[in-house]
Amino acid sequence: MGKKLLLDKIHIPGINTFEVYRKQGGYAAVEKALKSMTPDEVMEEVKKAGLRGRGGAGFPTGMKWSFLDRKSEKPRYLVCNADESEPGTFKDRYLMEHTPHTLIEGMIVSSFALGANTSYIYMRGEFRWIFPILEKAIDEAYAAGFLGKNILGTGYNLDIYVQPGGGAYICGEETALIESLEGKRGNPRLKPPFPAIHGLYGCPTVVNNVESIATVPVILNMGGEEYAKIGIGRSTGTKLISACGHINKPGVYEIELGLPVEEFLYSDEYCGGVWKGRKLKALVAGGSSVPILPANLITKTAAGEPRLMSYESLSDGGFATGTMLGSGGFIVMDETTCIVRNLWTFTRFYHHESCGQCSPCREGTGWMEKVLHRIEHGHGRMHDIDLLVDVAKKIEGNTICPLGDAAAWPVASAIRHFREDFEYHIKYPEKVKDPKHFEKEPLISQKTAEVV
Amino acid sequence: METEYKKIQFSESTLALVQRIIKRYPEGRHKSALLPILHLAQAEFGGWLSPQTMDYVASILNIKPIEVYEVASFYTMFNLEPVGKCVLEVCRTGPCWLRGADDIIQYLENKLGIKEGETTADGMFTLKVVECLASCGTAPMMQVGNNYIENLSCENMDGVLDKLRQTHQ
Numbered sequence: 001m002g003k004k005l006l007l008d009k010i011h012i013p014g015i016n017t018f019e020v021y022r023k024q025g026g027y028a029a030v031e032k033a034l035k036s037m038t039p040d041e042v043m044e045e046v047k048k049a050g051l052r053g054r055g056g057a058g059f060p061t062g063m064k065w066s067f068l069d070r071k072s073e074k075p076r077y078l079v080c081n082a083d084e085s086e087p088g089t090f091k092d093r094y095l096m097e098h099t100p101h102t103l104i105e106g107m108i109v110s111s112f113a114l115g116a117n118t119s120y121i122y123m124r125g126e127f128r129w130i131f132p133i134l135e136k137a138i139d140e141a142y143a144a145g146f147l148g149k150n151i152l153g154t155g156y157n158l159d160i161y162v163q164p165g166g167g168a169y170i171c172g173e174e175t176a177l178i179e180s181l182e183g184k185r186g187n188p189r190l191k192p193p194f195p196a197i198h199g200l201y202g203c204p205t206v207v208n209n210v211e212s213i214a215t216v217p218v219i220l221n222m223g224g225e226e227y228a229k230i231g232i233g234r235s236t237g238t239k240l241i242s243a244c245g246h247i248n249k250p251g252v253y254e255i256e257l258g259l260p261v262e263e264f265l266y267s268d269e270y271c272g273g274v275w276k277g278r279k280l281k282a283l284v285a286g287g288s289s290v291p292i293l294p295a296n297l298i299t300k301t302a303a304g305e306p307r308l309m310s311y312e313s314l315s316d317g318g319f320a321t322g323t324m325l326g327s328g329g330f331i332v333m334d335e336t337t338c339i340v341r342n343l344w345t346f347t348r349f350y351h352h353e354s355c356g357q358c359s360p361c362r363e364g365t366g367w368m369e370k371v372l373h374r375i376e377h378g379h380g381r382m383h384d385i386d387l388l389v390d391v392a393k394k395i396e397g398n399t400i401c402p403l404g405d406a407a408a409w410p411v412a413s414a415i416r417h418f419r420e421d422f423e424y425h426i427k428y429p430e431k432v433k434d435p436k437h438f439e440k441e442p443l444i445s446q447k448t449a450e451v452v
Numbered sequence: 453m454e455t456e457y458k459k460i461q462f463s464e465s466t467l468a469l470v471q472r473i474i475k476r477y478p479e480g481r482h483k484s485a486l487l488p489i490l491h492l493a494q495a496e497f498g499g500w501l502s503p504q505t506m507d508y509v510a511s512i513l514n515i516k517p518i519e520v521y522e523v524a525s526f527y528t529m530f531n532l533e534p535v536g537k538c539v540l541e542v543c544r545t546g547p548c549w550l551r552g553a554d555d556i557i558q559y560l561e562n563k564l565g566i567k568e569g570e571t572t573a574d575g576m577f578t579l580k581v582v583e584c585l586a587s588c589g590t591a592p593m594m595q596v597g598n599n600y601i602e603n604l605s606c607e608n609m610d611g612v613l614d615k616l617r618q619t620h621q
Contacts, residue, residue, distance in 0.1 A: 167529035169584075331550070345546045349546070
């Protein structure tokens with residue numbers, strides 16, 4: 001069994017209640033931090049731990065905290081990003097549903113470290129049944145004296161509120177999230193200024209992912225240096241991976257970073273292998289935005305080294321032969337998958353979710369969706385493939401927020417690795433008119449054939 | 453020209469909740485309560501946000517109606533047209549598609565005799581297709597009201613619809 005730090009107690013009955021969570025050692029980190037540490041000391045431990053943002057970007061959490069404007073006289077805010085919307089990702093939902101106090105405890109120690117007296121959890125509105133779960137956990141924490149005025153007699157005050165989103169992927173981008181929390185459309189802001197200086201209500205603000213915040217108590221309990229020993233290299237600790245697609249055992253798994261991809265994909269402890277005894281065709285390793293990998297680059301890097309579940313190993317080879325750990329949304333595709341159709345659904349998603357502020361993204365995602373639709377439905381032209389590459393290139397890097405890049409990377413990588421899938425659609429338009437074309441007659445590429 | 457409306461108002465318990473929500477934000481930042489209140493309004497006033505409902509929300513928060521319209525039209529959870537008693541929101545994004553979402557949508561269209569975006573003649577079901585709902589490990593799935601109905605298949609769909617018909621009478 002791999003090491004578990006966040007989900008280690010998830011199977012204990014009643015762990016969603018304060019009573020059981022507390023009996024299992026919960027809220028010890030709050031006591032430790034508030035009674036025996038200064039806010040800066042808490043931040044130092046998080047820095048030493050090497051914790052990297054678990055929402056997708058992988059930016060060091062302690063460093064992000066250190067950017068907070070501490071000279072400002074304005075109130076400071078911690079906002080938890082629970083707007084989990086990246087296709088393939090459902091880990092934060094799992095954590096909040098089953099062990100909500102893990103997040104609340106993390107919110108308290110993180111708010112203390114940042115000097116915030118009011119904190120918000122911005123959760124995607126569709127998670128309607130999780131609102132009462134979190135609100136109950138918050139009420140229990142108030143009743144036990146872990147929230148409210150003068151927490152544990154230390155003089156520290158904190159209120160936490162849960163805010164619903166309205167169904168917009170873009171609000172997972174931190175400045176769009178802040179706009180939305182202010183009661184506006186979720187249009188990302190131009191940066192700088194960054195939220196650490198000018199965030200919620202113009203005040204210094206830190207926005208962190210659910211899993212990042214939930215990990216902070218773990219770090220305080222064991223110490224940053226000990227935490228940093230778990231994992232591999234600069235990928236310290238554990239990570240929640242949400243596995244889905246064509247596998248035998250979809251679900252949320254906590255892994256120690258550095259676990260070989262091969263073990264994660266094929267071992268019965270995790271995904272349990274590709275379903276229906278089929279061959280592997282492709283993997284999207286970290287949520288829909290990251291580059292897709294063909295079968296021959298999944299368990300091994302281009303250099304022939306074993307590929308590991310870590311920030312560095314997954315990105316080994318850059319975008320030419322690598323990908324990213326991203327949010328941990330692990331989407332597996334078997335030999336019958338039409339890469340074009342899958343990409344079309346992703347591109348339709350980004351077009352739907354583009355906020356419309358920047359023309360390269362607003363128009364470009366729509367163009368890519370249209371071109372992919374016509375290729376997939378047997379009306380494509382050979383030059384459409386290069387047209388897609390061209391449009392993707394013109395979106396990338398030319399927008400206020402990373403949604404543009406997120407829309408461009410899947411397109412560029414799908415064509416880089418699966419050009420023959422695209423060409424097949426254009427050469428045999430009659431064959432692809434049936435939406436299940438590759439289910440009946442898989443297009444087995446050399447890349448798939450090599451590894452099985 | 454002023455439009456004549458029949459006056460609408462939240463129930464007393466909802467009004468009390470609205471007041472509690474507004475207190476979550478600092479003085480003068482009550483506009484932050486807009487999304488939570490729009491959710492309450494949609495639930496209380498027939499499952500959608502009519503212009504009258506949005507004007508009412510604007511009056512509660514003492515903001516301009518346009519500030520409500522521009523927000524309501526940005527977020528896909530808010531229905532700006534009337535919907536049936538039971539709204540089926542089926543996810544169609546990649547991970548759900550990989551596990552057969554297209555078949556589910558097709559089955560529902562045939563079974564209910566409507567296309568996506570439409571409502572059945574008896575006003576019972578509205579069929580919507582939506583983007584990723586973070587339920588990829590239990591795909592295909594759909595959201596109905598406060599709940600996710602997961603691991604759907606064409607085989608179990610009739611039973612699901614029967615149950616929904618009973619609970620949404």
